[in-house]
Amino acid sequence: MKKKYIFISLLTVLIVFLSSIAIGLYDNVEGKITDKSYVINSYLVEDMKYFTLAKTMELDPDFKVFSFGKDVPENVQNSIYERFEDNMTSSVSLLENDSNFIYYVKNKENKNYVKSDIDASKENDNIYYVSFSYDSKGNLKSDSNYSASYFSKYPAYNYISSMYGDSAFVVEDGVEYYYIDGYTIPYDQIKMNIPKNMSFTYAIPKVLSDNGGSISYYINSWENYNPFTGVCLLIGSAIIAIFILFAPTKIVKEVKPFKTFISFEGEVNLFLISFIITMCCMACLVCAGYSINGMFLSLMNKIGLRYPNFMILVSNILVWVVTFLSIAIGCFDIKYIFVEGIWRFIKEDTLISLIVRKVKEVLNNLISIDLKDPVNKKLMKFLFMNMLIIIFLTFLWGFGSILAIIYSVFLFFMLKKKTDEIHNNYNTLLSSTHELAKGNFNDEMNEDMGVFNSLRDEFKNIEEGFKEAVKEETKSQNMKTELISNVSHDLKTPLTGIKNYVELMGQEGIPNEQKEEYLKMLNQYIDRLSNLIEDLFEVSKVNSGDIKLDLMELNIVSLIEQTKSECSDLFESRNLDVIMNTYDMNINILLDGNKTYRVFENLFNNISKYAMEGTRVYIDITEEDDKVIISLKNISAAQMNFTSDEIVERFVRGDKSRHESGSGLGLAIVKSFVEAQGGSFSIDIDGDLFKAVVIFNK
Structure with a gap:
């Protein structure tokens, strides 16, 4: 900013000084x-x-x-x-x-x-x-x-x-x-x-x-003094040109009016500044000539203006200052063209280049065809514009013939360039298609393919679909293997227990008290096996879509309170303090009562098994627009070395040693029942904080 002010000050002093010198020489020229x-x-x-x-x-x-x-x-x-x-x-x-x-x-x-x-x-x-x-x-x-x-x-x-x-x-x-x-x-x-x-x-x-x-x-005549005025203009212009030549371009182009003129298109700038310089020089010749020969003063006296000599002085200073300033702008325009590069100036700063770019842009828009859209409209636009250009050229007679040749050459190279682009894009797309056909899904197709963009997008969708299908298939195979392994283990454990206790009861001489204890253990193993089969049956029905919902308007707060009360023994056994927060005790939602009860029963059972003993459990119920959000938070007793996605899979337990009772289907059933009713279920793990979030639509 400081350099700009220095330049402005120096230029102002120089212009005023040169103007004063020229005007000061009037007396030496007058009548001579x-x-x-x-x-x-x-x-x-x-x-x-x-x-x-x-x-x-x-x-x-x-x-x-x-x-x-x-x-x-x-x-x-x-x-x-x-x-x-x-x-x-x-x-x-x-x-x-x-x-x-x-x-x-x-x-x-x-x-x-x-x-x-x-x-x-x-x-x-x-x-x-x-x-x-x-x-x-x-x-x-x-x-x-x-x-x-x-x-x-x-x-x-x-x-x-x-x-x-x-x-x-x-x-x-x-x-x-x-x-x-x-x-x-x-x-x-x-x-x-x-x-x-x-x-x-x-x-x-x-x-x-x-x-x-x-x-x-x-x-x-004022024309008699033109040689004197011309010499003053010539010498002054040379001094200003030298000053502009050594002035830093990056500073001058940020100073008005230099900045204003270089912002114009090249032809407009040069024509405008040439016109201004010509008019200003003519004004200098006339003003100086009439001032020297006394005609200016005579006119002032005839009009009766006060302070005629002062008015003549001000007029001359103004004319000379504006003339030298316009010359300075013209000199900088010439310097700017050479400093920035003549070819760059022609390509970027001229009106002709702007028109060529606009015509090229219009033609590109007309030529750019999306194969998924009808091409008739595009072709009609292109032919209509071409017809207008030809009609215009016919009005230019001989010069129009030259322009027609230039236009034809331009159109040929443009169409050739477009044809080459289409050919190259086709080969690129064909190569990517071959790779896709071979099963190579790592071939990226991100570059612009012109008329084949829509086809490229469809191939990319196919590629993404194949990737996702392979991923899902791999995941499904892994899950099947894990499911067989888990089911085998979870079925084998109670069956082995049942077999062992049956053999024990078949031994002779067992006291009745011992038989009653064995019978109690057999019932536990049978209940565990029954629950496992029932849970597996429920999950299978949901995944197959064979689930029937008995929807009714339920007070979700009351349902959660009821479920919490029925699970109170489980919470007391682990010394868990359950705190429930809600701003509204009457939140009615259209839900299946049994399925929703099962959701929160499973969540409370999960908390009672894995929450750290003697801690607090928070249940927060909030409403947001058309949703009800229920979040359950507890501190885990053991380190959670699993992800939020893994824990909701079938037969996955928080206790990977599988010492705790359960089928490993609790959270999977929760997720299935919630989603079957149009809601969503997610797990958020932050250190030892386990947070389950259930969202129902109102």
Whole structure:
């Protein structure tokens, strides 16, 4: 930020300094046009030559301006004289009516003369003075004044050109001719005569009267000071260009108005800044010229503005400052193009490149076809746009033909590129399909495949489906193996116990008390086997979808309270303190009472088996929108070396040593019964904290 302010300050000081220098030189230039004769000769010498011929005809009636050969028709001669007299009359009127033009013309043979109202004084008293004469042969005689040389010749070629224009000249077989009114006339057939025995003196005084005539205008014209203003602009521009050249580009491009201009498209920027510089330089030429020649001050005085000199100073400073600032912007634009790279500038910052990118984008959108969508609409759009371009090109005639060729080449390469992309995408997709057919599911298909994107997505879905199917099949096989192993173990244990106690009871001499104890153990093993078979039967029915729900509106809070009460003996045996939290005692949900009771019975049995003795158990019931969330939290007595997904699988126990009674189907039944009623069940394990979450939809 500090560097930006330094740059702005230095540029401001430089521009103001250069502007002040230029304005300060006005006084040195004012009224010091040294060669005012050159100004007169540049703007008025042709009028004075017409004037010379006119006065010669006036004082010498026998003088003829033109001499015509025999090949010049009379009507052409009359046409030439008519046009010449029109031009001559205009020039004579312009000079005779200008009081600043002093003349003295004399016929040396008959002594007749004509002169202006003011007599021509000596040469030193005038800003312009020329005196010359013609002898009897028409030879020019004059003093050393170079202005007299302008009157030595009167080429017919120049006057014909001024009267008829360039159409009055033709070339046939390498020879030039006049072509006037349909006639072809050799050059030597028309000549202009030079006055004879005539003397002329023309003068313009140093003190000019502001009479609105041409002489005063040309002498005091602001254009006379253009060389001075041009030099100031040239030197100032060179200094500013050097300053901009050494200024860091990354700083300058962040400073307004430089930042504003480079944000425009290249052609807009260059056209705009060129236009601004041109207008500003013209404003400098006019403002400086009118300030130096006093016209600006005269205008201010006529209008009656106060402080005219101050107003002129402010106007000049403003014009010069804006001009130098616009030049600085233009210099930076040129530097920016070269620093950033000409090719990069053309590709990214020009209006043409923007149009090309937009056309290319539109064409790409039109050409980009998704094979799963109908292509008729896309094709119609493409053909319609192509038709519009062709119609536009037909209105450009010959230039349109060139553009048509460029457009055709552009379209060819674009379509070729698109065709190559489709071919490459097809080969890539085909290769991936071969890998998929071989059973290789690790082949990623993530790259853009153009028109085959929809097909690629479907193949990816197939690939994902195969992966998932293989994963599920592997998992199913593992679960079947584990199920057989677990069922075998859990069936074998009670059956072995039953067999052993049956054999014991078959022994002779066993006391009745011992038989009763054996019978009690047999009943326990039979109940355990019965529960295992019943649980397995329930899980199988749910997984097969053969489960019937008897839905009714239940108060879930009351159901949980009832289940907790019936399991109170289990909690007391482990010295567990069960704390139930709910904000609403009446939460009614459409559920199957028996299945829901079984859910919480299994959860409470699980807690009573695995919770750390003497700890608290929390049951939280909350409502969220259209859901009821029941969470049960307890501290595990043993380390939980299983995941939340594993524990809800069939025949998986928290006690992997399988010393605890149970089938290992408790949580699996909970999950199945909850999901069968449209709810969800999840386990969250955090260290020794075991959290079961049941969610029912209201």
